[in-house]
Amino acid sequence: MWLWVVWISTVAVAVAVQRFVAPRLTAFVEEGDERPDFSRLGTARHATVAGALAAAAGSVYLATPPEAWPAWFGYVALGAPLVYVDAHTTYLPNRLMYPMWVLVGAGVSLRAVADPWAGLASFVGAVAAYGVFWLVWRFSSSFGFGDVRLAAVIGAVAGPGGAVGWVWAFLVGTALGAVAAIAFTVRGRRLLPYGPWLWLGPLVAVWWPVSGS
Template identity: 35%
Template sequence: MGSVELVPLASATVTAYTIAAVLLGVLTRRNLASLRYRRPSEADRPLPSSTRWVPPVSALAAALVSWCAMPNQWRSLLVATPLLAAGPWLAAVDIDVRRLPDRVLLPVAGFTLVAIVALAAIDPPVLLRALGCGFAGFAIYFALHLVSGGSIGFGDVKLAGVVGLVAGFHGLATVWWSFLAGPLLCVAWAVLTRRGLRDRVAFGPWLVAGLLVALVLT
């Protein structure tokens, strides 16, 4: 198949992937509206802010990553898909209750690892790099969790491990940009919204956003 024939195929894949992301975003928003993710102790919290951003953000993320991946880097799209699919839900929940539920985060980690192991059969060193970066992300954020007295939650620690897995599969440049962009975006948002040093900020969304930036840049 020549390069000319690949262009329509890549465009069709990006279009289908983006449409699927929009539909998933709509379903995600409906799920969030039910507030079923809240624990009994969180039932009296104020209603969360609008989640209208979920479908368009899902679509934008899917379009950008799939456009950058197709047609030659389709394997990277498979590895990134679990976190791209669940990322908006995790971000919205973290913003609301400052928590990243294991019932979603752990399956995302599992599916990501399975995809990496399956694809690494073609290039075994990729598996070692992804596992090493995943462990490094987990370890660094676990240290931050301890030093910060819990301001960096343990959910953030686990999410950093997943981000490290995905970024590590793509390469060290992606790992660098991912873990650099996330904190920078978080700090920029805190400054723009005039958050104080003692305000507890949901960091999960910025970890995912940092990975998205890194996937597009690299």
């Protein structure tokens, strides 16, 4: 029963965020860059698609223990509309990113009460992911800083899977991003929204684990 309550709640939050919060988002843009139009992303159609994405991603509850659900709730419920916005604008707005940090962090803290090692693994995973992505961002132009922030929550949910599971989650996301980049190049599109592919990494990795994770 609780599985379905959490799953349905996840979808409901994702739909509400897409419908009522996404159209009111803003983004800092460099001088000369075109400002994204977030207002068009609050229609019923967009909310339905974001909800469907959250419903599909919510299948992670079937493959993880109940004590991990609070962290995954924040990751999916706010992550689905966040990456949906990124897919349409190439922006990961902080107005959605930071609440996701809070929800995932709260979920990790709840789990840490019963399993301190899992909580520590999430914390280390988040810090390590943020650090690695910050270094890549700092010395290259491979992605935007929003992806650095997103990496932190990916590291948090992937951390309890151990070092192998953590690396695998990022490898899957990176591989999906590489395939998307090729498809974008073939279609003549220049800007690749990297966030959705990174976000999918730990979700796919849960269903397709490697030995030792």
